[in-house]
Amino acid sequence: MKAKSLPNREAAGSFGDSNPLKFVADGMLGKLTRWLRMLGQDVKYSNSLDDPQLLMIAKNEKRILLTRDFELYQRANARGIDAFYLEGLTGEEKLAELAKRYDVRLEIDMASSRCPKCNSTVKPVSRKQAEQKVERSTFDHYKEFWKCANCGQIYWQGAHWTRIRKTLNAAKQILEEPEKEK
Numbered sequence: 463m464k465a466k467s468l469p470n471r472e473a474a475g476s477f478g479d480s481n482p483l484k485f486v487a488d489g490m491l492g493k494l495t496r497w498l499r500m501l502g503q504d505v506k507y508s509n510s511l512d513d514p515q516l517l518m519i520a521k522n523e524k525r526i527l528l529t530r531d532f533e534l535y536q537r538a539n540a541r542g543i544d545a546f547y548l549e550g551l552t553g554e555e556k557l558a559e560l561a562k563r564y565d566v567r568l569e570i571d572m573a574s575s576r577c578p579k580c581n582s583t584v585k586p587v588s589r590k591q592a593e594q595k596v597e598r599s600t601f602d603h604y605k606e607f608w609k610c611a612n613c614g615q616i617y618w619q620g621a622h623w624t625r626i627r628k629t630l631n632a633a634k635q636i637l638e639e640p641e642k643e644k
Contacts, residue, residue: 483564486525488516488534491548494556499581500626501566502574506581517543526564554629558636568630568637572608572619582612592616 482504487495489509498505505528506519513534520527520543527538527545538545546563550556560566575584585608592607595616604618 484523484525485528486511486516486519486523487528488513488531490530491528491556493553494528494548494560496578497553497557497629498560498566499576499578500570501568502571502576503566504576504581513537517541520545528560554632554636557630557633561633561637568633570626570630572606575608577610577613577615577617579615580610580613582610584608584610584617587616592618 484504484506485498486506487498489511492507492509495505495507506523506525511519513531516527516529516534517538519525520538521541527534527543528548529535529538529545530548532547535545535547546560548556548559550559557566557568561568572584572586576582577584587607587609589601589605589607591609593601595609595614596607596618600618600620604620606618608617609615610617
């Protein structure tokens, strides 16, 4: 898997900087967008954005355009817009590509996680605040809850976290594989 992007990572900054990277993703990357948001990345996304809108958002908001459309990637680069063309076919491969290119940490930290639905920050809420918003069985089994500051969605680390960890571990394994000869 060979990733393509301009400029290089060092020129772009890092996620640990006070000026973190921001992304805009094309309509083919909805699932990846949700993953990146859970990982704490600021990703603007709507499957109704057309190519000119994506290019304008990337340029005006200084966001890195994430795309599976090679022609869009080329147009972005021709206009001096930072873009990243994802070649991976699976979610794990795409996460690994981004982790390698932009030093995305493949660990979910709820202190920096964002709402997968709307991209706003999530904050811890008391059990009492979550009680009326989640199923009784969920409330009885889990102690920690988080709420989106914008859409109000409540989150908890339920049984689905087994799948989440499995996906992130698979992406980490891909990162550890030696480069394949082309």
